Amino acid sequence: MRRVSIFGATGSIGQNTIDLIARDPESYDVVALTGGQNIARLAQDAVRLRAEIAVTADEKRLPDLRDALAGSGVEAAAGSEALLEAATRPTDWVMSAIVGAAGLAPGLKALEQGATLALANKESLVTAGALIMETARAHGGHILPVDSEHSAVFQGLVGEDMSAVERIIITASGGAFRDWSLDDMAKATPAQASSHPNWNMGQRITIDSASMFNKALEVIETKEFFGCDHDMIEVLVHPESMVHALVGFRDGALMAHVGPPDMRHAIGYALHWPHRHSLPVERLDLAKIGQLTFRDPDPVRYPALRLAHEVLEAGGMAGAVFNAAKERALDAFLDGRIGFLQMADAVEEVLERLVASQCLKNAQMTLDTVQETDHLARKTADNVIAEQNR
Numbered sequence: 001m002r003r004v005s006i007f008g009a010t011g012s013i014g015q016n017t018i019d020l021i022a023r024d025p026e027s028y029d030v031v032a033l034t035g036g037q038n039i040a041r042l043a044q045d046a047v048r049l050r051a052e053i054a055v056t057a058d059e060k061r062l063p064d065l066r067d068a069l070a071g072s073g074v075e076a077a078a079g080s081e082a083l084l085e086a087a088t089r090p091t092d093w094v095m096s097a098i099v100g101a102a103g104l105a106p107g108l109k110a111l112e113q114g115a116t117l118a119l120a121n122k123e124s125l126v127t128a129g130a131l132i133m134e135t136a137r138a139h140g141g142h143i144l145p146v147d148s149e150h151s152a153v154f155q156g157l158v159g160e161d162m163s164a165v166e167r168i169i170i171t172a173s174g175g176a177f178r179d180w181s182l183d184d185m186a187k188a189t190p191a192q193a194s195s196h197p198n199w200n201m202g203q204r205i206t207i208d209s210a211s212m213f214n215k216a217l218e219v220i221e222t223k224e225f226f227g228c229d230h231d232m233i234e235v236l237v238h239p240e241s242m243v244h245a246l247v248g249f250r251d252g253a254l255m256a257h258v259g260p261p262d263m264r265h266a267i268g269y270a271l272h273w274p275h276r277h278s279l280p281v282e283r284l285d286l287a288k289i290g291q292l293t294f295r296d297p298d299p300v301r302y303p304a305l306r307l308a309h310e311v312l313e314a315g316g317m318a319g320a321v322f323n324a325a326k327e328r329a330l331d332a333f334l335d336g337r338i339g340f341l342q343m344a345d346a347v348e349e350v351l352e353r354l355v356a357s358q359c360l361k362n363a364q365m366t367l368d369t370v371q372e373t374d375h376l377a378r379k380t381a382d383n384v385i386a387e388q389n390r
């Protein structure tokens, strides 16, 4: 029996992970399931999978969780300390699928225990790539990418040497507004940005797909995970979302990973790695699909991609600044305080104000310094957004 935990179990990635585990309950001993506000789902899955402990990130919801688990034998806990405690329990495999910067600390804790970390929470690598890779190395743990693009690259590199790689191309569907005019994008509402043409995902990542902030995070994640130069990373718009990534080798070969847009493939690959198991995903009929299309992303519509390369050139804490500013800009868009295109303006302004600062340049990367930078960048973003609205 493998001992597994799922952080962010009530979300889109968490539920897809549970779908795979619940199909084969004899193979897994579920240690911890964690969630936020969705207490009913958390409790239901914890009971169904006979988890040791269920944790909600929100301390105020502990009485609700206790009620929902009464008589089940599943422990209930709440708050950030409880999340960390759950991450220290002996586990073989941990899914990191909390959304946002909140996913970093539990992921680091799991790596410190030597667990294999299936990493969906891209913010961990964006904000603290060097720290998380070093923690895995120091404790003998593995990090397995769960983002479909990075899983695709990871699979394309099996048996290959990074020195033979010339470029890494990650694809982007183009999101909800790929065929909208810039004028229409400027007026887009959160509801319009929350509908993805191909993937069924959480609301925040869906809106980040429409702005390509999600792809920008993935460009940074690619550099941090695979250790390549940032100018080797390319983004290609591919509306069908079937080719997830391509690895270009120095002999001119391009190895593409092709599969249906179903996160259970990347999750299942990480769950069974280094083996391949049968997965309940659609088998593509390429003759029926007929054609797959590709185009370059328009830099005017998607300034987030340029910002990602600027962040990588700056290095250090720039990723933490970028992610925090992006999260606050997204909050402001969701609250109706700024328009869709103003999100990138706000993030660029925060980067300009903070990234050159000497103390951020010289800061040593630890969990504390990353969290301090995150806090500072959120405050700066709030000020920038308030100024934009004046």
Ligand code: NDP
Residues within 6 Å of the ligand: 007, 008, 009, 010, 011, 012, 013, 014, 034, 035, 036, 037, 038, 039, 057, 096, 097, 098, 099, 100, 102, 120, 121, 122, 123, 146, 147, 148, 199, 200, 201, 202, 203, 204, 205, 263
């Ligand atoms: P969802 O919004 O669907 O789920 C997020 C999960 O995190 C939920 O369990 C939620 O709890 C929990 N959560 C929210 N806020 C906090 C917090 N402050 N502290 C602790 N837990 C919290 O997100 P997704 O599943 O879509 O995405 C999860 C991560 O995976 C993100 O980093 C995303 O970028 C990445 N990812 C997602 C993909 C996808 O297809 N969805 C693809 C590749 C990467 P609750 O809902 O109970 O409030």
